[in-house]
Amino acid sequence: MTHVEDELADQPACWARAASQAARYAKVLPLPGERVAIVGCGTSYFMAQAAAALREGAGQGETDAFAASEFPHGRHYDRVVALTRSGTTTEVLDLLSRLRGRTATTAVTADPDTPVRTAADDLAVLDFADERSVVQTRFATTALTLLRAHLGLHPDAAVTDARTALTEPLPEPLVECGQFTFLGRGWTVGLAHEAGLKMREAALAWAESYPAMEYRHGPISVSTTGTATWMLGDAPDGLAEQVRGTGALWIAGRLDPLAELIRVQRLAVAVAASRGLDPDSPRHLTRSVILAP
Numbered sequence: 001m002t003h004v005e006d007e008l009a010d011q012p013a014c015w016a017r018a019a020s021q022a023a024r025y026a027k028v029l030p031l032p033g034e035r036v037a038i039v040g041c042g043t044s045y046f047m048a049q050a051a052a053a054l055r056e057g058a059g060q061g062e063t064d065a066f067a068a069s070e071f072p073h074g075r076h077y078d079r080v081v082a083l084t085r086s087g088t089t090t091e092v093l094d095l096l097s098r099l100r101g102r103t104a105t106t107a108v109t110a111d112p113d114t115p116v117r118t119a120a121d122d123l124a125v126l127d128f129a130d131e132r133s134v135v136q137t138r139f140a141t142t143a144l145t146l147l148r149a150h151l152g153l154h155p156d157a158a159v160t161d162a163r164t165a166l167t168e169p170l171p172e173p174l175v176e177c178g179q180f181t182f183l184g185r186g187w188t189v190g191l192a193h194e195a196g197l198k199m200r201e202a203a204l205a206w207a208e209s210y211p212a213m214e215y216r217h218g219p220i221s222v223s224t225t226g227t228a229t230w231m232l233g234d235a236p237d238g239l240a241e242q243v244r245g246t247g248a249l250w251i252a253g254r255l256d257p258l259a260e261l262i263r264v265q266r267l268a269v270a271v272a273a274s275r276g277l278d279p280d281s282p283r284h285l286t287r288s289v290i291l292a293p
Contacts, residue, residue, distance in 0.1 A: 022149035028122035044083035049190030087114030161259035203271035
């Protein structure tokens with residue numbers, strides 16, 4: 001097995017453990033009513049998008065998500081939460097340094113023995129979800145699970161669905177598709193973006209992602225015979241029929257959307273294998289982006 005396969009298979013156990021630790025980190029994660037920004041880079045940015053939509057949708061306070069390099073320093077926030085697997089990403093460390101003494105910061109990380117320890121005011125450590133792979137799977141979903149549990153939004157069915165996502169066969173024609181589109185609504189838009197990224201990173205696949213309603217405003221034009229459109233979460237009325245009308249393969253998300261993302265991770269590995277690629281060695285990528293001074 002590749003590192004990616006081994007790590008994505010460990011997600012149910014990681015999610016259960018993260019959910020059990022939510023109370024431990026309650027004081028360093030956003031409190032109800034706080035104005036919050038959640039930041040990250042790459043996969044962590046997309047998890048930040050999902051978490052921000054969940055928190056604000058739950059009425060816990062205004063919550064924004066930003067790529068760490070694009071943080072709007074003219075805005076006031078009560079707390080900034082940074083998602084960083086490695087604890088070494090240049091943009092995240094630069095942002096935390098600029099915020100020190102002005103805004104409370106918490107880093108959710110897999111490795112506390114890195115510069116993030118002193119860059120952030122507080123840490124939530126998920127070292128049991130750390131990864132050897134370049135391509136993120138279990139750390140990202142475990143970090144989002146911690147935040148879902150902190151908000152009281154982690155359903156018991158999520159872990160059960162994650163196990164199902166690891167065992168049930170993928171739809172047979174999927175691996176042979178030449179293009180993949182992932183769709184979401186609300187908090188699952190971030191998951192859709194992450195699904196597209198997984199396909200590009202691990203399988204060098206042509207993959208796009210959109211809010212489900214925006215897909216109708218132009219991007220549906222790329223859907224045709226030999227392509228797939230995958231909905232994470234509940235689809236808008238009539239969308240499945242429109243996609244089938246293009247000739248594309250329609251995949252409806254039946255599981256908890258975060259568990260549905262595991263199915264996409266498996267697809268990325270399967271497509272990589274079908275193309276003779278090693279998902280542990282994605283082209284032009286490193287485990288952490290560290291910019292030279």
